[in-house]
Amino acid sequence: MTKKITITIDGQKIETEEGRNLVTVAQEKGIFIPSLCYYEHIDPPLGTCRVCTCNINGRPGPACMAKTAEGMEVEVYKPELENTRKAIVEMMFSEGNHFCPACEKSGNCDLQHMGYEMGVAHSRFPHLFKDRLIDFNPKRMVIEHNRCVKCRRCVEEVLTDDKKQVFSFQNRGNETVVGIDYVQEAKLSEAQALAAMNICPTGAILVRGKSMAKPFGDRRFDMTSVRKEEPKIFAQMTKGNDSFEKKTIATISLAGCFGCHMSMLDIDLGLLDLIELVDFDKSPLNDIKEFSKNCDIGLIEGGCCNSENIEVLREFRKKCDLLVTVGECAIWGGLPAMRNTIPLGECLEEAYLNCLTCETGEYIIPHGEELPKILDKVYACNEIVEIDYHIPGCPPTANHIWKAVKNLLWGEQFSILYSEFKYD
Amino acid sequence: MGTENNLQPKKRTELLNCLWAFQNQHGYIRDEDVAACSQALGMSQVEIEGVLSFYHFFHRQPAGQFTIYLNNSIISECKGFERVKEAFEKETGATFGGLDPSRQFGLFETACIGLSDQEPACLINFYPFTNLNTLKVKSIIAQLKQGADPADICDEVPDNLRHVPQADKAIYFRPYHPGAALQKLKDFSPESLIEEITRSKISGMGGAFYPTGKKWELCRQQPASPKYIACNADEGEPGTFKDRVIMNALPGLMLEGMIIAGYAVGSAHGIIYLRAEYTWLKPKLDMAIDQFYRMNLLGKNVAGINGFDFDIHIQLGAGSYVCGQETAMLNSMEGKRGEPRTRQFFPTEKGYLGLPTVVNNVETFCAAARALELGADYFLNTGHPDFPGTKVLSISGDCRLPGIYEIEWGTSVKEVLELCQADDPHFIQLSGPSGECISMKEIDRKIMKGDLPCGGSFMIFNKHRDLLDIMMNFTEFFKSESCGVCTPCRAGNFIVQRKLEKIAKGLAYTTDFDDLREWGKIMRMTSRCGLGKAATQSLLMALDKFPDYFNSKVDNQKEGLNKEFDLDRAVAEYERFTN
């Protein structure tokens, strides 16, 4: 006998029963409250991630921990709250080491999904690049500590038949990791192991041989938003003007792979329009090596891994009115930043002195006047210069690049579809 | 293995004690000890490891015949921490975080050990050594090398009781006769006792100020049993040491408070959760407990009241600040990781082992005992009309008379500064790092709920102390003491620390301060418990109250589209490798 009650979410009256979970109730009514650690079957809810922060009866708190009660007033979509929830997701990206393009879970990952839904193009927080291990010891699983968001689902839910924990938090503070018990893990059945992998919202728990995601396009969060109304990310800034003067664009690939430049070429027929309307100045696309004048837009691929990158990036900042980072590497370091958790010395030794093809004593670490110097870590472009706009993806979709460039040049309103916003 | 089997825990609640026993026996917890606990409790090893790795006094590697914990709190830092640290390294041949080659000495840093009135201080095998300097360190290490026992050469810790209100206003520090309060117990029914406590307006002295009478009443009404009385003797807020002094000077008063609470709510079991930093106080408490049993103030038919049985035992913590948070403490008492619980239930409803539990701190129990002894009217006659009673302050830092001050609520900051002879105060950190930062413009404000509520820590800093250093010390503290369960606190403190490092390097812009404000607010809004909510509070206050200082940290000329970047530093490692 559950009591019928009425609650209000963002002004909308909702009839439901007393004592139900707020996130679930909202979801049934088509109101999306972001959540990550919340898992219907765990009671009481874990309340660890804080992604679901809403105002509940006027006070900020996690929606997943709230039970419906008569007269409850909930605010979900208020700019301050949206910003706060977004910040929490950004914190997770900054805290872990999330290289989505190289992740088995990409496309099926709840963290990534939250990033897409909220339009997290870059993190306002510095990436911490804490060195973390990958645990290959368990018989059947691999634990990727770089990706764990400490949601605690596995700790609570993954038990052996004799009710022993397979996972448990170890240490505390920012040293907290999820530890796995090798003995207990070996006792899990295949199905239980797979269930553990699936309960993990990120790619931290993998079962060997079973972890590869489905092909692109078939994965859970690839193409469509869970929201009734698809989120649209509008360019926050429109510095362009509507004069018909021909505009100039410069592009560069710093510590990147040229994948983003390939994606620029993927604009396809748009490219034909584009060259009608703009001139390309310094760019690998036309092999012009020096700036000939000030440009309207600079598109930057890649982060900064050596002293030359820094110089070039600074020159771009001076010469371009608007600077846009294109792709994950430029935005926060991307795949080259995998080295950021390892001391530079070790990287150099591994690459030049101890690698398989090296003969002892025969190789040296390249250096010389004419060579740029390697930085202690890969820096995101916005650590070096101000960046005006970020286009995420590895590489970004051609559509996103094209829409953004058009907007920046002519101030056209534009919106990015869910399926055009990607980290991989 | 014969003897070791005796150490095996029979119940989960004994886990911490067992881990202590193993560690005391071998100097660290060995693989086989973990296995033994896991076997005995039917838990997986990873869960045992999870518990022990939460507490920083548990070691999984040998920690030396002499394990030295040097306090790295801000007061210690001000009083010469760095020099003392160097001296320890020089004399022992070990570096902090590890052992010397002969494995005789292990050096570790630890957060505040409750000796802020005599810093720098350290614990050696959990015995206190205070007022350290280079010479003293040299002599201590020399003695240890010659086979001295730390128990014999440790310092006598003075109480430094500096101020008590005039005779008819003092509550805590006044003559104490064991049993004085309990004698009166038989005149009260549980209901009338709670009535008396409520009338005296006692509230939680930890800083939350929850009315004690109300808390007891909530617990009394619970149908579930047994019920528990838990005494929070885990004062970990840096700069606090009042409970140390109260337990040293008035252990019986605290016990009486617990017994009274037991009578009021219908509980027969009291547990004192004592922080491991105060292990050296445990014999004193044990003695007091023994004496109470002998005087029939504990045990069966306590204080001659038929059918009222009460016993008290001590549970030692193992090094974790967040365990001072009541639900974290309950988890720790149950032999779990000391993570705060979610706020589904009050401990009075579901506390220790899921049963109704009253959690109060040392000072509150003492106040309750005095309320019974002296009567509620006495209380109402002290302190501020709106907020009666007195408060025990732990004063440390830049003043001539650091120590313990019992003041009436409503005393102004200025009066306190005069009492402790602070000649050149520049700012005051009230209630520890998670409290408030007070500038000299505010010294007429009153210490009491409604103006400046205070948990007990009162740290004074003069002009020569660098505000940024202090804030960085606090941030490091929160970063390492966060339980790690929720995102904003676990990651947030780490992120804030990076930002402060950037400011310290001189690479900051005014926008970096705006970032700190925004981020601090997000942490406050979203953190799961008080630690994360309060972690950036002082920093944000300092930004507002000392704008000139922080503005001096940025050079506004630099601001432009190209950011400050230290290229030389960034290529230094490469240069080193290729030269």
Ligand code: SF4
């Ligand atoms: S897909 Fe998810 S778990 Fe994998 S790297 Fe990206 S955010 Fe992290």
Ligand code: SF4
């Ligand atoms: S391993 Fe996965 S399920 Fe476990 S805490 Fe980490 S993110 Fe959550």
Ligand code: SF4
């Ligand atoms: S705020 Fe969160 S991480 Fe910090 S101590 Fe509390 S529960 Fe733990």
Ligand code: FES
């Ligand atoms: S979903 Fe609510 S705190 Fe994680």
